[in-house]
Amino acid sequence: xxxxxxxxxxxxxxxxxxxxxxxxxxxxxxxxxxxxxxxxxxxxxxxxxxxxxxxxxxxxxxxxxxxxxxxxxxxxxxxxxxxxxxxxxxxxxxxxx
Amino acid sequence: xxxxxxxxxxxxxxxxxxxxxxxxxxxxxxxxxxxxxxxxxxxxxxxxxxxxxxxxxxxxxxxxxxxxxxxxxxxxxxxxxxxxxxxxxxxxxxxxxxxxxxxxxxxxxxxxxxxxxxxxxxxxxxxxxxxxxxxxxxxxx
Amino acid sequence: xxxxxxxxxxxxxxxxxxxxxxxxxxxxxxxxxxxxxxxxxxxxxxxxxxxxxxxxxxxxxxxxxxxxxxxxxxxxxxxxxxxxxxxxxxxxxxxxxxxxxxxxxxxxxxxxxxxxxxxxxxxxxxxxxxxxxxxxxxxxxxxxxxxxxxxxxxxxxxxxxxxxxxxxxxxxxxxxxxxxxxxxxxxxxxxxxxxxxxxxxxxxxxxxxxxxxxxxxxxxxxxxxxxxxxxxxxxxxxxxxxxxxxxxxxxxxxxxxxxxxxxxxxxxxxxxxxxxxxxxxxxxxxxxxxxxxxxxxxxxxxxxxxxxxxxxxxxxxxxxxxxxxxxxxxxxxxxxxxxxxxxxxxxxxxxxxxxxxxxxxxxxxxxxxxxxxxxxxxxxxxxxxx
Numbered sequence: 189x190x191x192x193x194x195x196x197x198x199x200x201x202x203x204x205x206x207x208x209x210x211x212x213x214x215x216x217x218x219x220x221x222x223x224x225x226x227x228x229x230x231x232x233x234x235x236x237x238x239x240x241x242x243x244x245x246x247x248x249x250x251x252x253x254x255x256x257x258x259x260x261x262x263x264x265x266x267x268x269x270x271x272x273x274x275x276x277x278x279x280x281x282x283x284x285x
Numbered sequence: 286x287x288x289x290x291x292x293x294x295x296x297x298x299x300x301x302x303x304x305x306x307x308x309x310x311x312x313x314x315x316x317x318x319x320x321x322x323x324x325x326x327x328x329x330x331x332x333x334x335x336x337x338x339x340x341x342x343x344x345x346x347x348x349x350x351x352x353x354x355x356x357x358x359x360x361x362x363x364x365x366x367x368x369x370x371x372x373x374x375x376x377x378x379x380x381x382x383x384x385x386x387x388x389x390x391x392x393x394x395x396x397x398x399x400x401x402x403x404x405x406x407x408x409x410x411x412x413x414x415x416x417x418x419x420x421x422x423x424x425x426x
Numbered sequence: 427x428x429x430x431x432x433x434x435x436x437x438x439x440x441x442x443x444x445x446x447x448x449x450x451x452x453x454x455x456x457x458x459x460x461x462x463x464x465x466x467x468x469x470x471x472x473x474x475x476x477x478x479x480x481x482x483x484x485x486x487x488x489x490x491x492x493x494x495x496x497x498x499x500x501x502x503x504x505x506x507x508x509x510x511x512x513x514x515x516x517x518x519x520x521x522x523x524x525x526x527x528x529x530x531x532x533x534x535x536x537x538x539x540x541x542x543x544x545x546x547x548x549x550x551x552x553x554x555x556x557x558x559x560x561x562x563x564x565x566x567x568x569x570x571x572x573x574x575x576x577x578x579x580x581x582x583x584x585x586x587x588x589x590x591x592x593x594x595x596x597x598x599x600x601x602x603x604x605x606x607x608x609x610x611x612x613x614x615x616x617x618x619x620x621x622x623x624x625x626x627x628x629x630x631x632x633x634x635x636x637x638x639x640x641x642x643x644x645x646x647x648x649x650x651x652x653x654x655x656x657x658x659x660x661x662x663x664x665x666x667x668x669x670x671x672x673x674x675x676x677x678x679x680x681x682x683x684x685x686x687x688x689x690x691x692x693x694x695x696x697x698x699x700x701x702x703x704x705x706x707x708x709x710x711x712x713x714x715x716x717x718x719x720x721x722x723x724x725x726x727x728x729x730x731x732x733x734x735x736x737x738x739x740x741x742x743x744x745x746x747x748x749x750x751x752x753x754x755x756x757x758x759x760x761x762x763x764x765x766x767x768x769x770x771x772x773x774x775x776x777x778x779x780x781x782x783x784x785x786x787x788x789x790x791x792x793x794x795x796x797x798x799x800x801x802x803x804x805x806x807x808x809x810x811x812x
Contacts, residue, residue, distance in 0.1 A: 197292065216310055241361065242338065246337065254350040332676065370718050383696075
């Protein structure tokens with residue numbers, strides 16, 4: 189478990205906040221589905237990804253599973269690559285960055 | 286005593302993070318066009334992520350995981366605006382007009398307008414790219 | 427292939443001699459009504475002005491040499507040799523900028539064939555010929571060909587002395603990063619005394635291997651020059667800049683949050699073009715990223731030194747043209763003295779751009795790019811002017 193943490197309170201808060209982030213992520217699906225532009229969808233998925241990263245970090249504390257932070261790190265990298273790659277792909281042979 | 290302050294700080298940071306992410310989500314759902322949404326998606330979200338991760342780092346105390354969380358924070362700060370820039374630039378290259386206050390079109394119509402302008406139905410932004418770049422070059426001279 | 431008037435961008439490469447020969451042979455060997463002409467273009471990379479005189483002399487020397495070679499190759503045959511040094515008045519950062527400059531020059535001189543030196547490098551610090559060729563090939567009315575030259579050896583061996591500094595720096599960063607992720611750094615900080623017998627040697631060995639691979643593979647991509655004493659100052663000033671940026675982010679975030687949560691969403695999005703007094707890719711990237719990080723402003727596009735910014739609310743717009751961020755980035759890169767300068771608005775380097783400037787794809791193509799600018803300054807909004 190996490191050393192020096194005062195009781196279950198913080199753990200509970202973290203789990204609740206993680207649930208809140210999940211709800212926001214679900215709301216973000218609306219934009220990902222409706223669009224209308226490809227960029228809107230990429231944007232929504234990017235925000236979803238950032239939410240996932242935060243949820244992973246929160247769960248790392250909430251569940252006392254510190255290795256989740258490593259997963260979050262990798263996920264953040266992939267999320268960024270995804271956004272840039274799709275942006276680049278949609279404009280084709282343009283240099284997006 | 287110090288533990289209470291720390292617990293309070295953690296809870297406050299995490300809740301503030303949740304609040305800013307709520308703002309960002311609201312913005313992405315409510316704002317009129319892709320550019321405005323890119324604003325809030327990258328920014329409120331960056332602060333949301335930043336505060337929450339700061340809370341996580343504080344909760345973890347000194348250790349390797351905390352250092353990783355801080356790295357994650359730095360990483361989110363560096364990449365989120367870059368991704369937002371890439372996305373909005375892609376939208377610009379596809380010729381999507383930004384919505385303005387005196388424009389009564391919806392985002393859908395702006396998108397249709399952009400697609401209609403490209404001869405092949407908006408499947409590639411290539412034409413737009415090569416066509417408008419010489420123009421912009423003139424301005425920088 | 428009946429066009430015998432060529433445009434050849436030149437830079438100081440080992441294959442330049444062969445490229446010149448190829449271009450000259452192509453020009454004089456093509457049957458056409460017009461006199462065979464080769465126009466050699468030297469493009470200046472985006473560098474600060476202090477070295478303008480030196481680069482001008484280098485350019486002229488190179489162009490003189492090229493002209494002599496060209497006449498030599500033409501021999502008895504008729505050939506018009508032209509040379510031009512471009513770029514003293516413009517900023518060239520990316521392959522796209524180079525392509526634009528060449529397209530403008532080609533159109534202005536009515537050239538439809540461009541011959542590329544396969545090692546052409548105008549000094550923007552990036553591998554160039556392939557993206558450049560792609561860009562040029564996409565432009566209507568311009569044919570592009572690469573001179574078939576024979577390369578003796580690879581021009582830059584992997585370990586060249588000048589790149590050792592870059593590789594070393596990158597190795598150091600990668601190694602420390604690896605050890606941080608492995609948890610050794612925090613462990614060392616906690617147990618500074620007993621490290622010698624407790625340290626996990628596997629991490630040291632694997633870290634060295636990974637860092638070497640990363641440094642060798644990426645040194646050319648990551649750093650354009652080896653770090654100097656100046657870079658240390660920049661990093662330190664960057665550390666001062668971060669808290670400032672953070673405060674800006676929080677302040678404007680609250681502003682934008684109020685706008686979004688307001689039931690009416692009182693947004694007034696506009697596009698603004700600003701030309702900050704920053705030179706080079708890195709300062710521009712830092713500024714563009716900071717602008718995007720600050721809520722209410724989003725950098726949409728960077729073309730050379732001009733930055734197209736989408737702003738959400740008038741307050742954010744004012745903040746942008748007041749140039750606080752620009753000044754801060756100047757502080758990071760050029761030191762304290764560079765901060766004292768008038769704002770973007772006072773210098774007249776910020777113009778509103780009409781939202782529909784993206785619309786006329788067909789009208790905007792070609793050489794009439796000025797249309798955008800004129801339309802921009804006539805915009806009735808005036809929000810930026812105040």
